[in-house]
Amino acid sequence: MTVPQPVARRGPRRPIPTLLDIATEVLVDDPAASLAEVASAAGIGRTTLHKQYATRDDLIRAVAHRAIDVWERAVSAASEADPGAGLRALVTAMVPLGPQLAFLWRTPALEHVDEICARLDVLQERQLVLLRHARKLGILSDDTPDWWQLRILYAVVYSAAESIYDGTLAPLDAPDLAFDALLRGVGA
Numbered sequence: 001m002t003v004p005q006p007v008a009r010r011g012p013r014r015p016i017p018t019l020l021d022i023a024t025e026v027l028v029d030d031p032a033a034s035l036a037e038v039a040s041a042a043g044i045g046r047t048t049l050h051k052q053y054a055t056r057d058d059l060i061r062a063v064a065h066r067a068i069d070v071w072e073r074a075v076s077a078a079s080e081a082d083p084g085a086g087l088r089a090l091v092t093a094m095v096p097l098g099p100q101l102a103f104l105w106r107t108p109a110l111e112h113v114d115e116i117c118a119r120l121d122v123l124q125e126r127q128l129v130l131l132r133h134a135r136k137l138g139i140l141s142d143d144t145p146d147w148w149q150l151r152i153l154y155a156v157v158y159s160a161a162e163s164i165y166d167g168t169l170a171p172l173d174a175p176d177l178a179f180d181a182l183l184r185g186v187g188a
Helices: 019-029 035-042 046-052 056-079 083-106 108-112 114-136 146-165 174-184
Strands: none
Touching (some): 019 083, 035 056, 056 083, 056 114, 083 114, 083 146, 108 114, 114 146, 146 174
């Protein structure tokens, strides 16, 4: 009797994208995408999508909440890191969230949804705690305002994620390059 040998896997197992992950990517690529286009990309019928999300607004809100959930987990993981490594952990955790962050940052309709804005405000404050701590440790400049450091963090993460998306930057190289740009900029 021959015993079948297990098949060797290469690399880490990638999670199967959820409907909301697919919807995020479709809506980032085309903010005007219809529910039919989202359903097609997800490999489901429009009726099946409508059973879960009756309107496009319902889907957009669900995608936004999912994106914030993922982002909150990344911020929590960074907050639990060694105090000196918290900022690097935050950048490293945020870069792979490119599509979710792009959706949140590029969807003007979300600016008028109170529950989304409230969650984003809480999340922003948690990130500012990490930035202020990095400032106390001498990692970030003392003379740069909080709001500017936060915007630079977002710009660097967004640029890294976009560069991964367009194939310019390897996903494994992106966090280090983004962190280095955050700390040193591009000056000589």
